[in-house]
Amino acid sequence: MNRAEKQQAIDSLNETFRSIQSAFLIDFRGVKVVEATELRQKIREMDGSYVVVKNTLATLAAKQTDFEKLEEHFRGPTAVAYHRKDIVGLAKVLYEISKSNPNFQFKAALVEGKVIPASEIQALASMPPREVLLSKLAFLLKAPLQKLGMVLKAPLRDLNLVLKQIQK
Numbered sequence: 001m002n003r004a005e006k007q008q009a010i011d012s013l014n015e016t017f018r019s020i021q022s023a024f025l026i027d028f029r030g031v032k033v034v035e036a037t038e039l040r041q042k043i044r045e046m047d048g049s050y051v052v053v054k055n056t057l058a059t060l061a062a063k064q065t066d067f068e069k070l071e072e073h074f075r076g077p078t079a080v081a082y083h084r085k086d087i088v089g090l091a092k093v094l095y096e097i098s099k100s101n102p103n104f105q106f107k108a109a110l111v112e113g114k115v116i117p118a119s120e121i122q123a124l125a126s127m128p129p130r131e132v133l134l135s136k137l138a139f140l141l142k143a144p145l146q147k148l149g150m151v152l153k154a155p156l157r158d159l160n161l162v163l164k165q166i167q168k
Helices: 003-019 033-045 055-061 066-073 087-100 118-125 130-167
Strands: 023-027 049-053 078-082 105-111 114-117
Touching: 003 055, 023 066, 023 087, 033 049, 033 087, 049 055, 055 066, 055 078, 066 105, 078 087, 087 105, 087 118, 105 118, 114 118
Parallel strands: none
Antiparallel strands: 023 078, 023 105, 049 078, 105 114
């Protein structure tokens, strides 16, 4: 790889690092080609990306981005898996693969600018999908208003019941 190709790779990685807020760093040492191909297919099916990076180029590309916090994890064979929207879904896919393949190891993750150690990625993978969390939030926001509406209707309802009893 000559200097121009390296600079182009650095610029491309830097642009990718700037455009995403969440990613996983993976040590793929010992993963067979068939397993890696299967992993790439699963990630592509969910519209994610999986890129094997050269550590020195990735470290240079990470300068002045959130990925600079992960600089210490760019050691040994490193792959970056990311999804622009559904990081929890990607975490679930990667975690399932890591359970079935002991050679597939998480190094760390970057979630919305915060570094997550490999030991906490299981907690991220066990979270419900974003849509479920948003629906739960909407329900929680709706509940107090619904109760307030019921309380405000109570005097009219009670008055109506009293008038019906008087009529009888």
